[in-house]
Amino acid sequence: MRKDSKLSRMLHVLLHMAREKKPFTSEQISIMLDTNPVVVRRTMSGLKKAGFVHADKGPGGGWTLVQTLEQISLFDIYQAVGEPTIFAIGNEQETPNCLVELVVNKALNQAMQEAQNILIQQLKSTNLSKLAQDFEYEWNLLGAETQKFIVH
DSSP states (O other): OOOOOHHHHHHHHHHHHHHHTSOBOHHHHHHHHTSOHHHHHHHHHHHHHTTSEEEEOSTTOEEEEOSOGGGOBHHHHHHHTTOOOSOOOOOSOSSOSOHHHHHHHHHHHHHHHHHHHHHHHHHHHOBHHHHHHHHHHHHHHSOHHHHHHHOO
């Protein structure tokens, strides 16, 4: 099953935008993410609607970050990219005729709901500035020769 990587990809882009403090075109982002500029524009539009980025057209234009990393949680971005499905696990039938399957469904639904609540809470309590700090820490552990090959 294919994983939905919109959240991680947009977090990646936003951290680059914050670090470089310059506009990024959809084409530049598409190269960074190895995807199509149309896909980038579609996904970035959710971030724009949420007020995290702004887009300027024309020469010198591109996507820019309009909020500080401290103001943006991972949950905010999760919502802005359309709240991708967290779990691929599901029940065979939502309303089974079999009592055994009903019990199985209840147990799985409860476990998945509890796990989702934990994940959502973690996303809400982590802002992008924490990721930027983690990046800087890892970056500083590398030597200058290694650094030039790592960030793209």
